Amino acid sequence: MGQDAEVGGADRDPVVCRCEAVRVRDLLMAQDAWAIDSLRQLKLLTRAGMGICQGRVCGSVLEALARAWGWDPAGALASRPPARPWTMQAALAAGKPNGGHDEER
Amino acid sequence: MTARATRVVVVGAGVIGAAITFVLSRAGVPVTLVDRGPLGGGTSSRCDGNVLVIDKDPGYQGALARLSQDLLHAWAGELGDIEYRRPGSYLALAGEDEVEPARTWVADQRREGLDFSYLDAAATHRVMPDLAADVPGSIYSPTDSTLNPLAYVAGLVAKSRHAGAETRPHTPVAAVATGGGRVAGVHLEDGSILAADVVVVAAGVWTPSLLEPLGVAVPIRPRRGHLVVSTKGPRFGDVKVMEFGYLMAKFGRERVVPADVDRYGVALVYEPTRAGNFILGSSREFVGFDTTPDPDVLRAIVRRALRFYPAMAEATVLRGFAGLRPWTPDHLPVVGWVPSVPGLLVAAGHEGDGIGLAAVTGKLVADLVLEQPPPLAMDPLAVDRFATEASQEAALWDKTRK
Numbered sequence A: 001m002g003q004d005a006e007v008g009g010a011d012r013d014p015v016v017c018r019c020e021a022v023r024v025r026d027l028l029m030a031q032d033a034w035a036i037d038s039l040r041q042l043k044l045l046t047r048a049g050m051g052i053c054q055g056r057v058c059g060s061v062l063e064a065l066a067r068a069w070g071w072d073p074a075g076a077l078a079s080r081p082p083a084r085p086w087t088m089q090a091a092l093a094a095g096k097p098n099g100g101h102d103e104e105r
Numbered sequence B: 001m002t003a004r005a006t007r008v009v010v011v012g013a014g015v016i017g018a019a020i021t022f023v024l025s026r027a028g029v030p031v032t033l034v035d036r037g038p039l040g041g042g043t044s045s046r047c048d049g050n051v052l053v054i055d056k057d058p059g060y061q062g063a064l065a066r067l068s069q070d071l072l073h074a075w076a077g078e079l080g081d082i083e084y085r086r087p088g089s090y091l092a093l094a095g096e097d098e099v100e101p102a103r104t105w106v107a108d109q110r111r112e113g114l115d116f117s118y119l120d121a122a123a124t125h126r127v128m129p130d131l132a133a134d135v136p137g138s139i140y141s142p143t144d145s146t147l148n149p150l151a152y153v154a155g156l157v158a159k160s161r162h163a164g165a166e167t168r169p170h171t172p173v174a175a176v177a178t179g180g181g182r183v184a185g186v187h188l189e190d191g192s193i194l195a196a197d198v199v200v201v202a203a204g205v206w207t208p209s210l211l212e213p214l215g216v217a218v219p220i221r222p223r224r225g226h227l228v229v230s231t232k233g234p235r236f237g238d239v240k241v242m243e244f245g246y247l248m249a250k251f252g253r254e255r256v257v258p259a260d261v262d263r264y265g266v267a268l269v270y271e272p273t274r275a276g277n278f279i280l281g282s283s284r285e286f287v288g289f290d291t292t293p294d295p296d297v298l299r300a301i302v303r304r305a306l307r308f309y310p311a312m313a314e315a316t317v318l319r320g321f322a323g324l325r326p327w328t329p330d331h332l333p334v335v336g337w338v339p340s341v342p343g344l345l346v347a348a349g350h351e352g353d354g355i356g357l358a359a360v361t362g363k364l365v366a367d368l369v370l371e372q373p374p375p376l377a378m379d380p381l382a383v384d385r386f387a388t389e390a391s392q393e394a395a396l397w398d399k400t401r402k
Helices: A003-008 A024-033 A039-046 A059-068 A088-093 B015-026 B060-076 B096-111 B121-127 B149-162 B204-214 B244-251 B259-263 B295-308 B310-314 B351-369 B385-401
Strands: A015-017 B008-011 B031-034 B089-092 B117-120 B137-141 B166-168 B173-179 B182-188 B193-195 B198-201 B221-230 B240-243 B269-272 B278-281 B316-327 B334-337 B344-348
Touching: A015 A024, A015 A059, A024 A039, A039 A059, A039 B149, A088 B295, A088 B310, A088 B316, B008 B015, B008 B182, B015 B031, B015 B149, B015 B344, B015 B351, B031 B149, B060 B351, B089 B121, B089 B244, B096 B117, B096 B137, B096 B244, B117 B121, B121 B137, B149 B166, B149 B351, B173 B204, B182 B198, B198 B204, B204 B316, B204 B344, B221 B295, B240 B244, B240 B295, B259 B295, B278 B295, B295 B310, B295 B316, B316 B351, B334 B351, B344 B351
Parallel strands: B008 B031, B008 B198, B031 B166, B089 B240, B198 B344
Antiparallel strands: B089 B137, B117 B137, B173 B182, B182 B193, B221 B278, B221 B316, B240 B269, B269 B278, B334 B344
């Protein structure tokens, strides 16, 4: 495993993802509990990288851990639209005017 | 050879392949589950966790879904933490003109033995206080459940391994191998052969590409669907809510909706997750295998959600993504033996119900392999049910040309 100790430094169980409060231990426990063989699966099952920052803070740490565990992290943390959290009202307003029916129901 | 000595290879480690492997391995059958990517890496991790009967046609489709719900309910406790809950689900009505069709829908379902009920406006707003004030009523189905789809796959695979199944993710299958007029196993892309007496193709939207070289045509096409995920924050009720209007087509009535809602086949799906977010859906498009999220479709989903939940205007959208439903022309999956290739089974084409129908599909496929009577007729799921009409048409065409 090697690399998680370097990532963690003195803290034996550091927080990896702040938004979803996921620690290294949670990532290890998930691998014990489930059949996990990719960073994308680990992300979806522990929610690491799925919080409000969308992996901006923890992404590089997660990718380093994935490599240490023998997985290719490419694409696992791909950004998803919208690029930043938006209120639903703002998301609608940003669109082109909607043609067709005015009668909304 | 006894059925239990049959070696089985299941191609496709999505929820369908995982459920088949789970049932077979627990019955003592040696199974190898292969997938070209990670476990659950396709449609099973780009979907919601709905296990529904509320939107199924009364009759066979409803019976299939209901059976699957009971099987899942029995399994859920032993699969680990798959976030399984059974909160029931609701179909909200958008206008007074939907009241009568909705009451008919409830009556038809009750006649089939399903415990549906119709809620008038007062009852609807008591249960779902966040719904728009002009929603005139709703339908309730108490047995509908929900779970975390990828956790479901992972739980099924973990239990299968425990029962002796071999799982080989990241192992692309090049072709189904045949010999002596029957299935011999699968050719892997690395050049080796995985020998088997029975091969089950459970490859969802990718199924036709494995069957075509064998001259087997199955009309499964990718029907793209988008989902929108909110941040953690205020939720709009703990129950799953969809809209009845999308079923109006079944009553020969036109839906009156904004143009983009119509264009992308958008219908409300509201699913609160255990993590504290909520998921919004849904959309339907035939655009090939492209899963790049389309902002216009995400916007149409948001527009539709605001029609039913005006207070969501201040809620925050975190991300959107798309997956590919394995669509079939009659909206029923393809589950059964391929008549022209002994030993070859297909279990695919579950459209938007793969998560919901995985349990019953696992049971049905295991019954076929073990030569046990299935719990319900399988003719409506037959592999060659589409071929019949097409081949008859072709034969007729040949005749007229002569």
